[in-house]
Amino acid sequence: MSSDTPDVGRETGRIETVRIEDEMEQSYIDYAMSVIVGRALPDARDGLKPVQRRLLYAMHDMGVTSNAGHRKSSNIVGETMGNYHPHGDSSIYDALARMAQDFSLRYPLVDGQGNFGSVDGDPPAAMRYTEARMAPIAEELLADIGKDTVDFTSNYDDRLTEPDVLPAAVPNLLLNGASGIAVGMSTNIPPHNLNEVIDAAIHVIDEPGCSVRDLIDGPDGEGPVKGPDFPTGAKIVGREGLYEAYTSGRGKMRVRADFDVEERDSGSDRIIVHELPYQENKARRIERIADDVNDGRIEGISDIRDESDRDGVRVVIDLKRGANADVVRNQLLEHHLETTFSVISLALVDGQPQVLDLKELVEEYVDHRREVVRRRTEFDLGEAEDRAHILEGRLKALENVERVVELIRESEDRDAAKAGLEAEFDLSTTQSEHIVRMQLGSLTSMEAAEVEAEYEEVGEEIERLEAILASAERLDGVIKEELREIREEYSDDRRTSIVEDHGSVTREDLIPEEDVVVVVTEDDYVKRMPLSQFEAQHRGGKGIIGVRPKEGDRVSTAFQASTHDYLLCFTDAGQVYRLKVYEIPEMGRTARGTSAVNVLDLDGGEEITAVVNCGEIEGDHYLAMATRNGYVKRTAVDAFENIHSGGIRAVTLEEGDALVDVELTDGGTDIVIGTRRGMTIRFDESEARAMGRTARGVNGIKLQGDDQVAGLVATRPSDDRDLLTVTRNGFGKRTPLEKYRKQSRYGKGLIDIKTDERNGEVCAINAVDEGDGLIIMSESGQIMRTDVSEVSEVGRNTKGVVIMRLDEDWVASVDVVPAEANESS
Template sequence: MSSDIPDGPEDQPTVPAANVERVRVEDEMEQSYIDYAMSVIAGRALPDVRDGLKPVHRRILYAMHEMGVSSGSSHRKSSSVVGETMGDYHPHGDQAIYDTLVGMAQDFGMRYPLVDGQGNFGSMDGDPAAAMRYTEARMSSISEELLADIEKDTVDFQPNYDDRLTEPEVLPAAYPNLLVNGSTGIAVGMSTKIPPHNLGEVIDATIHLIDNPDCSVEDLLHLEESPGPIKGPDFPTGANIVGRNDVHKAYKTGRGRITVRAEYEVDDEDGRIVITELPYQENKARMVERIAEDVNEGKIEGISDLRDESDRDGVRIVVELKRGANVDVVENQLLEHHLESTFGVINLSLVDGQPRVLTLKETLAEYVDHRKEVVRRRSQFELDEAEDRAHILEGRLTAVENTDDVIELIQDAEDRGSAKEALKSEFDFSEDQADHIVRIQLGSLTSAEVEEIETEYEEVQERIERLEEILGDEQELLDVIKDELAEIKDEYDDERRTKIIEDTGEVTHEDLIPEEDCVVVITEDDYIKRMPVDKFDPQGRGGKGIIGADPKEGDRVHKVFRANSHDYLLCFTNQGQVYRLKTYQVPEMSRTARGNHIRNVIEGIDDGEEITAVVNTDDFESDECLTMVTRDGYVKRTRTTEFENIRSTGIIAASLEDGDELVDVEVTTGDQDLVIATEGGMTIRFDEDEAREMGRTARGVGAIKLQEGDAVTGLVATDEHDERALLTVTQNGYGKRTKLSEYRCQSRYGKGLIDIKTGGRNGPVTAVKAVTEEDHLIIMSEHGQIMRIRASEISTVGRNTMGVTIMELEGNDGVASVTVVPAPETDDEE
């Protein structure tokens, strides 16, 4: 016979070509992988729609059933149960089997636990169960309902893994366990996640479907227009399901996402939030840790203490609030990050060995079909038994009627076999009847015994008639199923634990933040905080102010600016980057607090990068520009539209030469003048058109010729009709106001005019602002002193003057920054 296989060594046998099958490697790999995937799907990962169990759960329960470890027996060591299961039915690792056993015993994981555990079976904190040699287990009473009538040929059996024993392919399941206890599993390329439900609701829905096989999914749900039996999932840990629409979608399609919210109480009087129920499968200890981390990092504000006071009676997590904290804000922060979770429903299970995503109605219909098969097979089994018994009783009755002849015939027989043959011949007994009669005692032939036999015979005949009625009439069979389900409900039904609450719409963090003017303080070492403006009362010129920040040793206040708590801000840094920030994201703190590091507020900001200018984006118009000046005297204008989409890590606002820094930014309209001031007291005013519009990455053009050692300190936008004054404040606490009209326009890139004398007492210029008589100023010193004064208290004088004392400073302290705030409506201008 010819062969395509190359010849091998002489000591190797020649393989006939007919025994070799040529296949493509990719085809073989594909088929092998499919076989493996289906093995995992059917043999390990997915539950059967009929009993709601995976093979390992089914094998554990059947092993306990065979061991006699029922709800009425004493507990047995978990290691014994695991050993029997592994040795007879489930040849996998003992730890995997024990983990499954533990899961079936945890009342916080399973709505109706199938195992009654004794010992440490883990906790909601994620603590593992004790080793199997320390814990004990037995079946719970409700799990026995899954195995009821299994000896009555109700389900098919299959050989176990070594063909020594047989095991059930599925359990009879007297209630719809798949929906009652739910299931979770991950297979190859698919997963299932079915939530648990209230047993009473599921049974009512099953009965409703039996009575109304053409009903819709909506008919099974609790809706306003049709209050059906199933309200929604019922988790063992309680909590709340938010909204009904997502729940109904999951039931109608087999897939959906359900929002689950913790149960908690807000105690306004004591200033605390007490959490009493958690979303399903939430790790309590980890959740408490995450809340504490967010508090420490400043992501959640207003919490002073956090305690887990939970015990065996239930969950109790106490969140203590700081005095004056906004309870609504803290509540919303907790909801947004910790107290709500999403349960993704995937109602996937095995139907006839194949994975299918089912609707609620399809799931119940598959269960009803299974239960019909179970009851039919059970009825047939019981009918066969009853007919066998009736047959025996008929023989006994015949024997009783002919007692003397039967006794004489048996006495005359040589042996038992001859007696049986004689009885069969004389009275037309069957083999079973004759065998039974030769074995009965004479005492059973008394008149009293005869009456009992006749009574039993009548009862057996009635039983036969009933069973034949069930088997012959589909409606009678369904009535049996309904009656048995009702009995299960009466025995095991309990109150619903999970409440359904209406979805009132998303309440954002911003909705709960009070809208107020704030002062934001930033230090050189990048610590940031905010404080309400109304915390600072106006003082007279020349005062010392009060503590507004407490920088650590070596740190100094760098910048102070005003913003509304709801403003979106563009924060420009000295390195030419710009970041977007909501004011309320800056943590609100007391006057004496240092603040949080800016990296906790602005993602991506680098070490050494300092915020030098802040612009409010709420008032942007598409035809406006952001005009920027640098320390070395460059200016450029860029359209505001180029700053509409800013990444969380920031974008480039301006390209800088080595050693240069961005110092100030103003929003300009295109028809304004720019006033640029320097530390040396010089100013220049020119038409902004002289600085053409450029892209974000441009450097800009020269704005002012700086004298050696001088640097730009600020920028103001104005026009010819502006009646405001230019406020100039120096580092040593002196300043003045001068009408903007006194600063004549020049050409760009000139030397400018003298604004204020900086020699001697004044020191270099720290800030320039355009102010009205009604404005208030908040002045911050490098050491953290803060002072609020009315702009009108500062004298209006001409250019090239010394100015007056604005703030009294101590030691080597200096003015760090100045910001303008509108006068309050109730301000008294005395």
């Protein structure tokens, strides 16, 4: 056989026959695990992917710390790629840039200088133009890395070593979250607030048997972790998604932009967006809103402007005149200003991908810190023991200084001197080496005292370190103390708020529940204003502008309500309409209001004269109505269940008559009717039998001359409230209701207040408590808020005191603010 002939038998022995599908499966698994472990998923201990860890370690090696000068990003990327991460420079720079973006990381790990991208999706400038250095909090991740706290492995070409994980004095995985797509799996962990995560870690250390619910709710209903805290702020809607994500490691939550509605000088509204959902591209979102406006899917928007700057996001959405801001806001929320964040808490645990719940995430970090602190303590103990050993040798030398000097002088060389010292004073090689290197100046008495003091300090340090290693409780105490120091150094306030979820987005959900004042004019202009805009004044004041009616118009009524109240609005024509308060546009004090036809389909000339809050109706109730000409009628509330947009008939009126007031009764109350000339009558409501909606009613009070009914009050026989009477000229008084004895229906009644030239006619009567407030509005639009206690309590048939000082003006309406709302606002 020729020497060039291959050894067929030997080559054949190296061939292994396998099924191709098995080889493909194993090769794919190897590739997948390489991507999972080596690139895409963070380690549960330090929360970093390999490229991030290598970048930070390379910067640590280069000395590019937070107190050093910035270094070109290309330099940092080159060092990382050449020494630790043999992949493309673009992927390394992308990771570096993301760690510098304050809109991507809740606590950025890189302090960047230059253009590192924006929330508009703009890419970072080329790496040759930007500079970077470690952020202070990133140095906490590398703290004590030189004290054998973590394991090191060889880099890709075995020239250097790199850490398998960083010591991580901060719980980075939960602080900054993580996102990544591997092969067949992905991770998406939201960022959190540092204070809350550290409190959770301390809680897990103190209460190892706690549950995930304990970390969320706690024993008092509020645990240390309230929820994710995104760097871009915004709002998380509802808690169910949070509970699911934290207890199972997977879940979804709705994130809503933060915005306000403002009134423009032109009278129309604008929506101001201050914060966008996390990882939302602002420019693309604005473009899509504009597309929907142009295509007619969203109506009522006249202009969109991006006024954002370095201080934050500000997107201005101007609405057309007459557009309902609530409707536009609802449309924007449904399509653009609310997104879903899917949580997948997938991280590497011992090199294997694992979905973790909230407690497991915290436990992995706590266990890592226990290992780091234990190894650091062992390292420090070894260093301290070595130092103590050296100091012991120095002390022996100082005790025998003359003999030591003599022995060294008599020795032929350094090795002989060391051998002589070891033999004569029982020293170790390390101790003798140190002594022969000592300078003569260190043999002074002062130096000896310093050595003794240092030896005592080192001895105490050894005792402390040994105590930590001997006690798991003390080791945990060190971890907690260091976590508290981190919290003290880097703590900040939450940026993301959590609002309750009431199901699908509705107009009511989008409007905060607050007490407001609703103003209606004779020409049917209506608006609402926050009650808090009107501070309580002492009686006798002029009040402040509450509305500026157009020329020839005047205020007809004003009343207090909550934005979420469901109201029945009765008009002087005897019609009743149904209204949600939030449907009334909110406007400034000087605004005229919007035409009522936008919220109520009123007939021409109708005025709202009475309002009943349907939220107060429980069980069998009646609506008692009084007309200008003295008629009274009761109708069961059930008759008003189905009210269409055009309203329904509440009472039939004679020609020249008008509905004046409506009160809610329960069948066992007394009715008090007051007239403009200051007369009152009180009778049992049963004297006015219940009738249908279209009935006229029965006579309630016998009016004298041209007198007319001013108002109606419902009270119980044992009621200890007062009857408040207010006149057109701004005077009024309080009188206990018990002073008004019960009579039969259709009598003349008793004198309540004197209606002379000073007082003018009565314009309103109300039942009030001591803690209630009053909203008094004049026909010209002045509004005054005061407390009931400011109005003197006097007897019947008196003149009263000035409540609101008027100048060629008259009181248009009076409404009572319940004590609870009066105190809260």
